[in-house]
Amino acid sequence: MSEDFFLADRFEAERPGLRAVAYRMLGSLAEAEDAVQEAWFKLSRADVSDVKNLGAWLTTVVGRICLDMLRSRTSRREGPLPEQDGSIRLPDPVVTALTRVGPEQEILIADSVGIALMIVLEALSPAERLAFVLHDMFDVPFDDIAPILGRTTVSTRQLASRARRRVQGAAPAADTDVARKRGVVDAFLAASRGGNFEALLGILDPDVVARSDGGTLVPSILRRGAADVASQAITFARFAADARLVLVNGTPGVVSFVEGRPLSVMSFTIWDGRITGLDILTDPDRLTTLGLTA
16 A cells, blocks of 8 residues: 555544544534645645654644634634624534434534534634643643644643633533433424413523524524523424424434425523523525535
């Protein structure tokens, strides 16, 4: 086997893990693919004969590429409280069938990286996000992260610690029992379709927050409180001719269709058997890229 074929095989073996790194860094499936492909270009042009751990080398390469991509994002502000600037930008959801998650998707969404946590990650500075993602999620040593950031190891460790405190302070509490969460989502769907306002109030936390990202064509919507969110859920259910239970980043969610076209992807944050957060992607352009079919 030639050296080129050997490298290609090694890279393909590492690709799922590299996509997982890039997705956590960027919150965009398309940009994550771009970052991984750029890593392949760099590998194909590099002399790695002295590299002892190719997987670790590629992880730091992808981290550096993602850091540059985050720093170049000047056209929009993304954060966990996007209502502060009047816009809402949700991370791309990873949507899979309810009954089975493929091995690549499993790697992509391991460690319970739900939409709510991804939103929190997007509040971090690019340097904080890199330090936190590489060290806390992928066990990359600080000695390897520091050169990417142009910092000392001590400074990088402090950066990750600050990011960790921010994540722990902002990430919402959530139930971990998938069957229980599915029951709550089932009940939400039934109540919405049936126009049962009182039933929805019983499922929604009194302080529930619902965010909808409609992209550039559809206005973003922010709703607070059970009564407001329940009213919107009933109204929205009338437009969705078909709503399917799916897994959104590994947790029960809903994809709605109208005339065979995806209308929305809903991600739920559930705590103590009640919905505390509802993040809804309705951007038609982004929904098209997810390859969802009724």
